[in-house]
Amino acid sequence: MTTSQAFLDRDLRRCHDLLNMANLFVAQKKFSSARSAIGALRANLELLAEKDAHFFRERLIALDVEHSRRSGHFLSDDKIIDLSLYRRQALDRRLATSSLANLKQAAGGQRRHTPAIAEDDRGNFIYRMPMPVDEVSTSDSLGMENLLQIWRQAQQSTGRRHGLPLLSDIDPKFIADIGMLGFVHVIDASSDDPGKFHVTMHGSRVTPFNGRNFSGRTLHDFPIPIYRESVATDYNTVRMTGVPAYHRVIATVDGSRRHYTRLLLPFSTDGNRPDRLLVGVRTDNWLPE
Template identity: 35%
Template sequence: MTDGRMRVMGGSPSARAAVSPLPTPRGEVRFEASAPEGWLLEALGYWRRQRGGRRWPRRADIDPIDIPALLPGIILLDLVGAPPRFRKRLVGSAIVEKEGGDTTGRWLDECVNPSIREEVLRQHREAAEAPEGNCYRVAFTGADGKLYSYQRLLLPLSGDGQRVDMLFGGARFLPPVAARR
C-alpha cells in the first residue's frame, strides 16, 4: 500500500484552512507514507471484505450500520472530472471537530491549508490510482510547541468496476505531545 515515501512541506502561521481546532503549523508539515494503525486497520479490513473478489468495492457496499464505531473518523469523497476534483460527501464528527466546522459538500481544495494543498491533493489522486489506496502520517509542530499528528487512510470505490469514482477512508487523530527540546 505504501512505499515509505516522506514529503516535507513548508507551513506558516498565516497559512491555514478555515477555522480549525488543530493549531496552525509552525514550520514544516511532514507527510510519511505508513501502514494504517488502530481503527484504520479495521476500516481497511472492512473495505477488503466488502470488495470481495472485485478490484474495488462499490459505494453501495459501504454500509454505516456495519461500522458504527468507525463513523466519527470516516470520510467519503466524490471524484469529479478529470483530473479529479474531490468533493466531501460525508465527514465524520471527529473530523468535523478537528476541522472546526462541517465541510460536507465542500471541495477539498477549498478546505485545505494553502501551504500543503498541492501535496494533499496529490495524495488523494495517488489513492484514486493505487490498487489499495494509501495511508499517510501527517505531523507538525503547532504554535504552542506541541507535536500534532494524525493518520489518513484513503481507499478507492468504484460504481462500475472500471474507474474509481469515490474515496472511502478516515483520519485517526493522535494526542498532541510536548516537542523535544
C-alpha cells in the same frame, strides 16, 4: 484534530454517530435509511445542551438540502434506529470467518518510504510519512485495521483481482461497530482536477480548521494552501492507482499541532474506475504531545 471518544457523553456520542450514519447513507443513495437516521437524530437533540444541539441543527440543515437534492423529495420518516443492535461482536464474528492470510495482502512491496514535508512562511508545517498498508494496527489507530479488513472483504467479493468495491457495498452499521463513525470522510474523486474533488461527507469528529466542517465543499475550499495541496496529492494518487494508502501525519496548522494516521480506500461507482474515496482518520498514540 479530533474529539476524543472518552470525553463525549452517551447522548452526544449517539448524535455524532447518527449524523455520520445519515451522511453515509445519503452518499450511498440509501435514502430510506438516511431518513431513519435523520429522524433519530432529531429525536435525540432534545437530550443535548443547547450549544451541542445547535451544532447538530446547523448540520441537519445542510444534510436535509443534500438529501432532498439527491433523492428528489423531502424528509418525513421519523423511524428510530437503535444503534445498540449493532455490536462489535457481530462484526468480529463476520471477520473471523475470513482467512487472515487472505486479508494481509501486500500493498506496495518492500520499498523504502520517504516522508513528504511542506511548510510556509506563516508557520504551517506538514510532515507525511507513507506507510505500508499492512502496518495499520488497532494498537496505533483504533478501528482502522477493521476498516481496512471491511474494504478488503468487499474487494474480494467482486471476484476480480483488481476489481474495486462499490461504496454501497459498505454497511455504515459496520463502521459504527468499529468505532469509526465521525472519523470517516467520503470524497467524490470523479473530477480530473483534484482541487475539484467534492467532500460528500466530512466526519463530524474531525475538525482540522477551528471546528469547520467541509461537507458539500471541494478540496479547493480548504484554507491553508500547503494543507490543501498535500491532501489533494495524496487523494489523487489513490484515485490514479486504485490502491489503498496509509500515512502518518504530523502537522501544525493555524497554530494547532496534531498527529494522526490516515487511511485512504478507493471505491468505484462502476466497479472499475476509482472515483470515490473513503478516508479514515485517527489520532495516534505513537507520538506524545
